[in-house]
Amino acid sequence: MSPGLLHFTQLVVTGLVIGSVYSLVALGFVLIYKATSVINFAQGEFVLVGAYICLDIIVRFQIPFGWAFLLTMVFSVVLGLLVERLTLRPLIGEPVITVIMVTIGLATVLKSIVTLFWGTQIKVFPPIFPQDPLNFQGIVVSEVYLWTLGFALLFMTIFAVFFKYSRAGIAMRATAADQQASQSMGISVKRIFAISWCIAAVVSGVGGILIGNINGINITLADFGLKVFPAVILGGLDSIVGAIIGGLTIGILENLMGGYLDMYFGGGVKEVAPFVVLVVILMIKPYGLFGTVEIERV
Amino acid sequence: MPTGLFYTKYQDDEKIFHTLWVKIWMWALLIFLFVCFPFVAYPLSGFFGFSLQHMANMIGIFIIGAHGLNLLTGFTGQISLGHGAFMGVGAYTSAILFMKGGWPFWLSLPAAGLVTAGVGMIFGVPSLRLRGLYLAIATMAAQFIIGYAMRNWTSLTGGSAGLNVDRPSIFGFALDTDLRYYYLILILVIFSTLFLKNLLRTKTGRAMVAIRDRYLSAEIMGVNLFKYRLLAFGISSFYVGVSGGLFAHYNLVVSDEHFTMWLSIQYLAMVIIGGLGHVLGGIFGTIFMVLLPELLRIPTEILSNIYPNIFAIFGTLRELVFGLVIILFLIFEPDGLAARWHTIRAYWKLWPFSY
Numbered sequence A: 001m002s003p004g005l006l007h008f009t010q011l012v013v014t015g016l017v018i019g020s021v022y023s024l025v026a027l028g029f030v031l032i033y034k035a036t037s038v039i040n041f042a043q044g045e046f047v048l049v050g051a052y053i054c055l056d057i058i059v060r061f062q063i064p065f066g067w068a069f070l071l072t073m074v075f076s077v078v079l080g081l082l083v084e085r086l087t088l089r090p091l092i093g094e095p096v097i098t099v100i101m102v103t104i105g106l107a108t109v110l111k112s113i114v115t116l117f118w119g120t121q122i123k124v125f126p127p128i129f130p131q132d133p134l135n136f137q138g139i140v141v142s143e144v145y146l147w148t149l150g151f152a153l154l155f156m157t158i159f160a161v162f163f164k165y166s167r168a169g170i171a172m173r174a175t176a177a178d179q180q181a182s183q184s185m186g187i188s189v190k191r192i193f194a195i196s197w198c199i200a201a202v203v204s205g206v207g208g209i210l211i212g213n214i215n216g217i218n219i220t221l222a223d224f225g226l227k228v229f230p231a232v233i234l235g236g237l238d239s240i241v242g243a244i245i246g247g248l249t250i251g252i253l254e255n256l257m258g259g260y261l262d263m264y265f266g267g268g269v270k271e272v273a274p275f276v277v278l279v280v281i282l283m284i285k286p287y288g289l290f291g292t293v294e295i296e297r298v
Numbered sequence B: 001m002p003t004g005l006f007y008t009k010y011q012d013d014e015k016i017f018h019t020l021w022v023k024i025w026m027w028a029l030l031i032f033l034f035v036c037f038p039f040v041a042y043p044l045s046g047f048f049g050f051s052l053q054h055m056a057n058m059i060g061i062f063i064i065g066a067h068g069l070n071l072l073t074g075f076t077g078q079i080s081l082g083h084g085a086f087m088g089v090g091a092y093t094s095a096i097l098f099m100k101g102g103w104p105f106w107l108s109l110p111a112a113g114l115v116t117a118g119v120g121m122i123f124g125v126p127s128l129r130l131r132g133l134y135l136a137i138a139t140m141a142a143q144f145i146i147g148y149a150m151r152n153w154t155s156l157t158g159g160s161a162g163l164n165v166d167r168p169s170i171f172g173f174a175l176d177t178d179l180r181y182y183y184l185i186l187i188l189v190i191f192s193t194l195f196l197k198n199l200l201r202t203k204t205g206r207a208m209v210a211i212r213d214r215y216l217s218a219e220i221m222g223v224n225l226f227k228y229r230l231l232a233f234g235i236s237s238f239y240v241g242v243s244g245g246l247f248a249h250y251n252l253v254v255s256d257e258h259f260t261m262w263l264s265i266q267y268l269a270m271v272i273i274g275g276l277g278h279v280l281g282g283i284f285g286t287i288f289m290v291l292l293p294e295l296l297r298i299p300t301e302i303l304s305n306i307y308p309n310i311f312a313i314f315g316t317l318r319e320l321v322f323g324l325v326i327i328l329f330l331i332f333e334p335d336g337l338a339a340r341w342h343t344i345r346a347y348w349k350l351w352p353f354s355y
Helices: A003-036 A043-061 A065-091 A095-120 A143-165 A169-179 A181-182 A190-213 A221-226 A228-235 A240-265 A269-284 B008-015 B020-048 B053-073 B081-101 B103-128 B130-154 B176-198 B204-212 B215-218 B225-249 B260-272 B279-303 B308-332 B336-350
Strands: A133-136 A139-143
Touching: A003 A043, A003 A139, A003 A143, A003 A169, A003 A228, A003 A240, A043 A065, A043 A095, A043 A190, A043 A221, A065 A095, A065 A190, A065 A269, A065 B308, A095 B130, A095 B260, A095 B308, A133 A143, A139 A143, A143 A169, A143 A190, A143 B204, A169 A181, A181 A190, A190 A221, A190 B008, A221 B081, A228 A240, A228 A269, A240 A269, A240 B020, A269 B020, A269 B103, B020 B053, B020 B176, B053 B081, B053 B176, B053 B204, B053 B225, B053 B260, B053 B279, B053 B308, B081 B103, B081 B130, B081 B225, B081 B260, B103 B130, B103 B225, B130 B260, B176 B225, B176 B279, B204 B215, B215 B225, B215 B336, B260 B279, B260 B308, B260 B336, B279 B308
Parallel strands: none
Antiparallel strands: A133 A139
16 A cells, blocks of 8 residues: 555544544433433543543452443443432423533533542553554554444444334333323333433443543543534434444544644644534534434424 | 502613612612722732732623623523633734734724624524524534634744733723723723613614524514524624633733633533523622632631642632532522522512512
């Protein structure tokens, strides 16, 4: 391969891996929006909390990664339940602004609690997956990247199956379609809300662990959650397929733009490129690729 | 004092001061702020352990911005997570025009407002097709994009080192002390409050409130959504731009670290805690939010006897309390301090025959 093409492919592959984690977190975000019509600005803090809890379990209690992973998921479930019960349920029926603001408040609280416990220094996961670079015809991919991609895809598949076939999954889809109708069919909407928040916390926690394995973790990991917004806007706010495709696309796009434009703008293009994409999408195709277009006629 | 509503004309209903007493109290407050406050501020500062004059200036600066956000969020129903960055646009505009362009302050400050209004309207364009949710996300993107520009457009903004700004003078009167600057801020606060209050009584203001309450109905009644939403964005950004300009010349240095997402959140917290859709809300909310960190110092100092390293985590504790205050207010007092104020006043109006 020519050096130019090699560079390009390398960027795409790295972007794909990061994008798969975006997709996972975006999945949680869309789930909450679909089921409860809440825009969750605390998604990034769920990522953060998941990563730190897992790290702490491994390092402090010397528990092997597999168990730590499961324990983190249990913790995330509890976190999701608590958040839903304490802050979101009292606000059912309140205006959008109130609900958005409460998730922002929640984000602040979670972030400062994490800072109080773990400080702001960057922490590195003990190597769990082999870090050896694998070489595919010149494209260098660290093995941990492949594991991350695999895990992300695995979790997405699990949730796809869950929505399609399980009882709770079908109830969730019904609630998303019409709350009143599903309530009259005997579905407990409150329980569905709680389950949505649990799942969102769990997938975000998993995303946090995966990304922590690659980059190490510190408090700025919470900004990772904000990158979810470009992904879901691109895919359409209420589309699960859209979240997955949007996440992958944004991951690849930001890596490409960072790789090619950094030299012109003095670095850090990666951080801002997704948001430029976001504004452009909002201007030309506001409901994204797969989102439901709201039609209002006067 | 009247014990009920006895309006016989629409003009009575629209009055800013419904009774003579309200007017008298307002004048008393203004006289206190203009004449007495500077004398009281200095001795009291020693008592409280922080400069009351400095606090008053900060409150004044942020009241102007909070009024702007309140017009947009509280009266037009458009949520903005970008007002921190918009304030930054105002601050940088005034600083650059004043320091590099050599403009006089009385021109650079309004220019800061106008430039910010322009930037705000660009990011407000998606609001015309989208509902509140999307707008929150679009303005959040504005926050990040503008923040990036402030950091990386080094030739214009000085990058992360920031820009140094001088204290200005207006028509030969140097605003070089906190007290002199205080009068400028006070006058602008009064003017901006009056403008907001009066705007709401005009056709424009009513159209905005109609859009907030139910935009479809408003459109049916003939309100031009495009025009009024964009106008709300423009005026709101103008306010926050002026506030940014004032901040730049008061703080003497502007850098991107002042205008992060965190500031946008604080602005939202100010109007929500104060009371969305009340002119008083912006004032109460700002006073509360600016004083909160100072008030937090008192328990922190007491606790520092037990936990000596508590000052190291003071910033984090402050954020924690901010977040908790926002959540608790939204759950238990969703209409904010202004609504509570009205309740208390209504109680005393009919006292002792409240029922």
